Amino acid sequence: MILISKYLFPKRYVGLTLWPVIFLKTPELKNDPVLLNHERIHLRQQLELLILPFYLIYGVEWLVGLVKYRNAYTAYKNISFEREAYANEDNHNYLKTRPPWRFLRYIFN
Template sequence: MILIFKYIFPKRYVGLTLWPVIILKENRLKEDDVLINHERIHLKQQLELFILPFYIWYLIEWLIGVMLFRNFNEAYRNISFEKEAYQNERNLNYIKERPFWGFLSYLF
């Protein structure tokens, strides 16, 4: 399910996935196959980790990144879940061929 809420996003962010919903900043983004694929990768990650542990793991990785990089955006870009999603967002078949817990290969 895709919902539109334009007021919850900081300037440079356009999408967010909170199981089982993809939330977008603008209606026109529904047509962006790469963005939707990126968010669907996150849905798969969340499901594999039974949802709540995904968010805990995500937050822990981000906090460690903030301490290491002293930069919120760099910490975000170095979260294993984001690395996997960004690296594979253009492969529209990735969800079908992705290994179980595929994000683990992006940890280090």
């Protein structure tokens, strides 16, 4: 399910996935296949981790990154879930061929 909410986002962000909903900043973003693929990758990650652990790991990785990089955006870009989603958002067949638990590759790499 996709919902639109311009009030949910800081300036640089346009999409957010909270199982089972993809939130977009504007209606036009429904036509952005790369963004939708990125957010669908997050849905798969959340499902694999039975939702709640995804958010816990995400938060811990962001906090560790914040200490390490001293920059919130850099910390965000280095979260394993984001790294997987950004690396594969252009591959529209990715979710069809993605092995389970693939985000683990991005934690250790």
